[in-house]
Amino acid sequence: MRALRAMGTSIAALAAPLASAADTSPQASLDRFADTLGYRYQVVDNGPACPTGIEGCFLSTITLTMPERLPDALPTQGLSLYFSFVNRLPLVESDIFTHQLVNGDLQQLTLKPGATLRPGSKYEIRLWGTGSNFSKAFAMPNAYLVVDGLQPRTIAATRPILDPETGLQYLPFVAPMTDEAKLATKGDADKTRWLTAERAFASQAERQAPEATGIAILPKPAKATQGRDKAIDLGRGVALTLTGLERSAVAPALMALGVAEGGAVPLAIRVDTAMKPESYVLDVKASGISIIAGDAAGASHALRSLAQQAMFERGKLRPLHVEDAPEYRFRGLHIDLGRNFHGRDQLFKLVEAMAAYKLNKLHLHLADDEGWRIEIPALPELAEIGSKRCHDPAETTCLLPQLGAGPDGTGGVNGYLSVADYVAIVRAAAARQIEVIPSIDMPGHSRAAIRAMEVRAARLTAEGKKAEADAYRLIDPADTTEYRSIQNYDDNTLNVCLPATYRFVDTVVDALAKMHEQAGARLKTFHLGADETAGAWVKSPACMAMIAENGGDAGKLTPRFIERVSQSLAAKGLEAAGWSDGMGHTEAARMPGKVQTNIWGVLHAGAIREAHDQMNRGWDTVLSVPDLGYFDMPYAPHPDEGGYNWASRGVDPYQVFGFMPANLPANAATIRNIQAEGTAIEDKPILQPGHRVAGLQAQLWSETIRTDAQADYMLFPRLLALAERAWSPAPWTPAYQAGASYIWGDQRVDAAKLKAGWRDFAGRVAAQWPMLDRMGIAYRVAPPGARIANGKLEANSMFPGTAIEYRIGGGAWTRYSGPVTVSGAADMRSRSADGKRASRTIRVEPAR
Structure with a gap:
């Protein structure tokens, strides 16, 4: 089958005159072409028969629709289309385009020599990606066109649009995902089902009606x-x-x-x-x-x-x-500014919300592959280059446009915190008894820093300052190692064998400490990430020399880096913090006495092992488990719910509320695995007496979060549930017994207490809506559950007092107050407490 076909070409279209006189220049023609080109992305199948050599694939397509009139001066020689595709893309089938991975998620389609674009025609491009695409949120906006010598232009059809009803962005070029059989799962072992209106109705009814409250305080007082x-x-x-x-x-x-x-x-x-x-x-x-x-x-x-x-x-x-009094002393919120930027005003708002709900640690993820978000005066290129994404193949003025950032370097996803901004945020947090924990991810996830320091080195070398140029260079130029990070970068890892790397870390940490001092709030903790990149440095002469001198192999280089940086931080009076996988590979004897670790293993796949091992080391162990604490995951398994879903297909407030931090294996009784199976969780290794978790942290990673409204939506009300669990004990938790394993539905977990606790909590959440409205937080408005049985439309909601509306046949919206007689399908939605925003609209069909 031809993967790309031209259809419906007419002689009249081929002979069409110029669309306008303004199209006579190549740039004007490219501009018009970008404005009129049709672009459609569709997920076809999450479980197709994969092409030879590709395992675990999914199939999607891009359909390009040519305008009826192509601008006469449109240059097609060397015409390229760039787009973001976050999965690996081993095969692209096209008759007239060649495909090339640029780096990360940025893909390039280039018109083949001799190929022509025909007016009015459609071209289908077949994309065979690895993994799956369960949600429309995986699609990225702002595909763009490039011709050498011209300004690149965003394809207008791929720009995000603001929905005036929900207040959220949506991508109009992404086709609806409606075929549950082909799109909801990947293989027979996956038992996931989309959360339809009918299934939501049944689930909410099973939890029983939420209660109105008399005492509205949240988190629940002792x-x-x-x-x-x-x-x-x-x-x-x-x-x-x-x-x-x-x-x-x-x-x-x-x-x-x-x-x-x-x-x-x-x-x-x-x-x-x-x-x-x-x-x-x-x-x-x-x-x-x-x-x-x-x-x-x-x-x-x-x-x-x-x-x-x-x-x-x-x-x-x-x-x-x-x-x-609080159950746990660490009650945190992590905000990723690196992938997509969220600025000073949003952080001020979140700091106030944290204080309102008694959270006390703000973990700011200030740098990653896709962006550097904090001004470091001694190294200005970090912010000048690393904070902006645009189409500059040499990356001398900006980073490449990952995650659908677009070619022109504008928009809210770009930006950084100035020294004054950061000082103001730290000061505002300290006034509310909140500690700010800055994070610079290393040695992996460091591409923004690496590229910025390469620009610095080139500038200083051109000025004849070679020694100064090399002082902060983070790569070994003689390193010929080939690797790919999980996010598909081949150049995102600091070289841990260079003195310049440690000089860089010291300079950044000292600058942050100075900012905290200016804010009147001493820097106490620095989070170094501790993320690893498999296969890095194996051909680096600097690393080969270090291994020859100190013994070991390349696999020991990251642990030694973490240990060295952690000891350096301790010498500065700071506590080192990092993510549990990298931290777990260190030797406890080589680490400082006081260390913070964030557990990010999935409950059904490694969290208990990591958490118990690192608590047994005596470390401050913070639970950041993705299946309950990553709020960039979707609220529900449904293609219209935003977020990545590698750790969970749906994290709703009920699941977060039901979390049992004091007995991690017991969570198997209430939380299914990623394939919706109720598998057991074993207690290995056992937790030694005298150790317990330091607390909980919510994470908002921002790959799919491009606006502040999206951030609010993903955080609230789930953050209220995490605040409750971090402050108040969960009385349905069985006492921890060393070696005890649990399974789905295990009766040692008191389900009656959990449901009663939820009903009380749901009532207190509903009492918070006016406060959240006053703070300007665009919390999620959950769609109602609904069903049509025996000609009656019935609805229920997750939280009491939620206003529900329905409409029949596309007519006017009507307030739902009880069962309604209907003769066919209905649309339904919920409204925010202030009436200004609506949930996404859901369709309810009569029961069959």
Whole structure:
């Protein structure tokens, strides 16, 4: 079968005149062609018969539709089309294009010599990718056209569009994914089913109706009771008295309370250092409000709890007694700025939201292959070159446009934090008792830094400053090693055998420490990533010399790098942090005494082994497990839900809420594996007595997150569930027993308590919508569950009080208030609490 065919060509079209006089120049012709070229991407099959030599493939197509009139001056000699394709692409079938991988996900299609494009014709290009494509989110925007000597132009049809109803971007060129049999799974072992309206209805009904709440505080306090006496009116303002702390220590929390000071209601805040850190006792009585806290953080937490309850009760507070303290001391949020940039205003908003829900660690991922996002004054090229993606094949002005960034270097995915920006963020976080943990991923995932330092080296070499040029060069020019990272880069790994690499690390860390000092918040922890790249450096003369001198082999180079950098950080008074795979390959005796590790193994595939091993080493072990904590994963297994899905096909708030950090194997009872199978989790190695996790961290990796609204959508409300689990124990958790394994549905996990806890939590989440609206957070509005049975349309929701709408036959939207008689299919959606945004629209068909 021909993979690319020309169809419907007419003599009249071939002889068509110029579309306009403005098309007489090659640049104008290219511009018009980019504006009028049709472009369609479609996933055809996730389980096809793969071509010889390719295992585990999927098939997708790009269909190019030529305009009826091609500009006369359109240069086709050397015409190339560039697009992002995030899976490996071993085979592209095309009659008139040749295919070449540029680097990473950037692909190039070049018109073959002698090939012509015919007006009005369609050309289908078959893409055989490795892995699978279960979601429309895998498609990337901003494919573009290039002709040597002309300015590249984005194909207009591939630009993202803002949906005015949802407030989210969508890609109009991506075909709907409707064939569940071909697109939902990969092989017979995969039991995943799309979460249709009918399946969501059944799932939500099984969890039972969520409850309205009386106490709205989230995370759930250790103890909270309400009285029936007379309410106090915060509208009268408060008379503030402070003992043992300054007003500045609680100023952001007081501002969030939103009550005038100098008023009539006494508000007394006192610090008692005999109490546990971050703990508090809150009393609301007719005579006034009293807060006693272990420290300023505890006082702030008490005020945040008070603010939530006050908003819920509209300022008329009934008597309330709360005793509270966190279950875990590390309650974190990780934001990836490297892949796609999210700037100062978004981070300010997230810092305030973290404080509202008692999270206390902000992990900023400041650099990766696709971008460097922090100004380092001593090395200006890092931000100048590394923060921008554009079409510059030599990469002397920017990085190549990965992840659909487009050719012109504009747009929100580009950018960096200036020193002033970063200082302001650290200062704002510190004012809310939140520690900022900067992260520079290394030695893998370092392409942005490497390319920027190559530009620096070229500049200084041209100036005759060879020694200065080499001082921060991060590669060995004589290294002929060939490798590909997981993300398909062949040049993204720092050479750990060069003195320049360690000089670079010191310079960056010292610059960050200085920024923290300017902010008045000492840098305490530096996250070095510790990501590895298999096969790097094996032909590097510098590394061969190091191995010859010190023994071992290339496989030991990354652990030695992590150990050396960690010891260097310890000498600076900093705690080293890294991801568990790289950290786990080090020798504990060669590491500092205090180390943080983030566990990112999947629960059914390595998390328990890594977590228990590294807790047993005595390290500060933070659970970042992807199947519950990676919020770039989709909310549900459905092609219209955004996000990558390599770790989970769906992470909904219920799953996050049900997490059992205190007994990791027990999670097999409530969490299925990636193929929706209820497999067992063994307790190997066992956790030694006296060790426990330091806490939990949510991750938002940004490969598919191009806007702040998308970031909000993916984070909230799941982040509320993680905040709950990091602060409050999960009473359905069985006590940890060394060596005990668990299976799906294991009755040692108290399912009744889990469901009751969820109903209470869901009610408290619903009470948070007005606060999130006020903060400007575009939280996800979940589509309703729905079914049509016996001619009746029924609907339910994940959270109580959610407004649901329906329409019949494309008519006007109508508020759903109960079962509706219908004669056919219906569309349904939910609305945000403020009514300004809608969920995606779902289709409900009559039961058969």
